[in-house]
Amino acid sequence: MNVIDWLLDSDPAIRWQVMRDLLDAPAEEVAAERARVATEGWGAHLLALQDDDGLWPRADTDPEWSCFLHLALLRDLGIDPMSDDARRTVGLVRDKVTWHWWDNAPFFAGEVEPCINGRVVALGAYFGEDVHKVVDRLLGEQMDDGGWNCEQENGSTRGSFHTTICVLEGLLEHDWATGGRPDVRAALARGQEYLLARRLFHRLSTGEVIDPAFARFGFPTCYHYHVLRAVDHLRVGGVVPDDRMTEAIALVESKRDADGRWPLEHVHEDNVVIPMEELGMPSRWVTLRALRVLRWAKGG
Numbered sequence: 355m356n357v358i359d360w361l362l363d364s365d366p367a368i369r370w371q372v373m374r375d376l377l378d379a380p381a382e383e384v385a386a387e388r389a390r391v392a393t394e395g396w397g398a399h400l401l402a403l404q405d406d407d408g409l410w411p412r413a414d415t416d417p418e419w420s421c422f423l424h425l426a427l428l429r430d431l432g433i434d435p436m437s438d439d440a441r442r443t444v445g446l447v448r449d450k451v452t453w454h455w456w457d458n459a460p461f462f463a464g465e466v467e468p469c470i471n472g473r474v475v476a477l478g479a480y481f482g483e484d485v486h487k488v489v490d491r492l493l494g495e496q497m498d499d500g501g502w503n504c505e506q507e508n509g510s511t512r513g514s515f516h517t518t519i520c521v522l523e524g525l526l527e528h529d530w531a532t533g534g535r536p537d538v539r540a541a542l543a544r545g546q547e548y549l550l551a552r553r554l555f556h557r558l559s560t561g562e563v564i565d566p567a568f569a570r571f572g573f574p575t576c577y578h579y580h581v582l583r584a585v586d587h588l589r590v591g592g593v594v595p596d597d598r599m600t601e602a603i604a605l606v607e608s609k610r611d612a613d614g615r616w617p618l619e620h621v622h623e624d625n626v627v628i629p630m631e632e633l634g635m636p637s638r639w640v641t642l643r644a645l646r647v648l649r650w651a652k653g654g
Contacts, residue, residue: 356614357613357614357615357641357645358372358376358377360615360638360641361376361638361641361642364638365394365395365396365397365431365638366387366388366390366391366394366395366397367391367395367396367397367430367431367432368638368639368642369387370384370387370388370390370391370432371432371642371646372642373387375642375645375646375649376642376645376646376649385434388432388433388434389434389437391431391432391433391434392433392434392437392439392440393439396427396431396628396630397428397431397433399628400424400427400428400431400628401428401439401443403424403628404424404443404446406446407446407450407451408421408446408447408449408450408451409421409450409451410423410424416455417451418451418452418453418454418455418461421447421451421461422461422470422473422474422477423574423576425443425444425447425477425481426473426476426477426574426576427574427628428440428443429476429477429480429481430573430574435480435481435482436482440481444481444482444483447461447462448460448461448462448483453465461474462474462477462478462483462484462485462488463487463488464485464487464488464491466507467504467517468492468495468502468503468504468506468517468520468521469502469504469514469516469517469520469521469577470520470577471488471491471492471521471524472492472502472517472520472521472522472523472524472525473520473523473524473577474488474524475488475489475492475521475524475525475527475528476520476523476524476527476528478528479524479527479528479530479531479532480527480531482531485528489524489525489528489538492521492524492525492541493537493538493541496541496544496545497511497512497513498511499512499513499548499558500513500544500545500547500548500551501513501514501515501517501518501545501548502514502517502518502520502521502545503517503518504517513548515549515555515564515565515568515579515584516577516578516579517577518545518548518549518579519549519579519583519584519587520577521545522542522545522546522549522587522591523587525538525541525542525545526542526587526590526591529542542591546587546588546591546593549584549588550588550593550596550598550599551598552564553598553599553601553602554568554581554584554585554598554599554601554602555568555569555581555584555602567580567620568580568581569581569605570619570620571583571609571616571617571618571619571620571637571640571643571644572618572619572620572621572622572640573618573630573631573637573639573640573643574622575622576622578620578622580620581602581605581606582606582640582643582644582647583643584602585599585602585603585606585647585651586643586646586647589646589647589650589651595650595651599651603647603648603651606644606647606648607644607648609644610644611636613636614641615636615637615641616636616637616640616641616644617634617635617636617637617640618631618632618633618634618635618636618637618639618640619633619634619640620633621633
């Protein structure tokens with residue numbers, strides 16, 4: 355089985371993105387496959403796990419966090435945000451879920467940490483909820499170096515890769531949903547330059563690799579940064595590849611195995627737990643993202 359056939363022999367969430375990003379399938383065929391995310395496989399499983407209070411079961415004291423992670427995964431799966439299933443799910447979250455550690459603020463009002471608020475913006479923009487106040491807050495929190503950092507309130511003066519990628523993804527989703535604001539696009543460009551100036555995983559001061567974990571690819575990502583996630587963001591953001599991405603692209607390509615697949619190298623303990631992929635084994639999620647990144651980088 356070749357790699358594309360292997361990817362297609364999978365969940366609708368994988369198939370529709372392969373059809374769109376790797377096969378250039380007709381839009382109506384892509385939409386038909388995407389519609390199956392809500393009724394089959396991982397997407398249907400996630401939808402079925404939600405309770406009538408808008409939350410997903412979780413064995414700890416932070417049910418909002420579980421809600422946040424599950425909703426983020428539904429977005430990653432690419433569920434049609436206008437489908438009846440998505441509207442019901444998001445409506446329950448909007449009407450019933452609050453951040454109990456942040457003055458019981460409504461879910462889509464966000465809270466205090468930009469790494470969380472960046473994802474709230476991504477979710478709100480994707481699912482059609484009003485998050486403009488959260489966007490305004492994030493714009494005011496961009497640091498002098500172009501990044502964002504959840505530790506800024508504790509005195510940090512430098513951006514964080516983890517926080518910055520979460521905010522960039524949110525601002526980009528908001529830009530698509532609203533048609534674009536000049537201040538949002540300017541913040542996006544500064545944040546993307548923050549990553550590029552550091553060649554996506556190096557210290558600006560010394561050139562050393564910041565964290566070896568940045569070179570280990572996983573899915574879902576939650577708030578965690580890695581090089582493939584960053585390059586995929588630059589791809590969807592329409593950034594033109596340049597020499598500062600060369601090492602990162604080479605890193606992505608170097609992880610391809612003899613069968614043309616990429617392994618799942620890292621699983622985050624704070625992620626949603628549904629059966630998807632096994633650590634150390636070939637990963638359809640990582641392979642899909644790697645192939646579309648390489649296609650973009652090579653002008654395909």
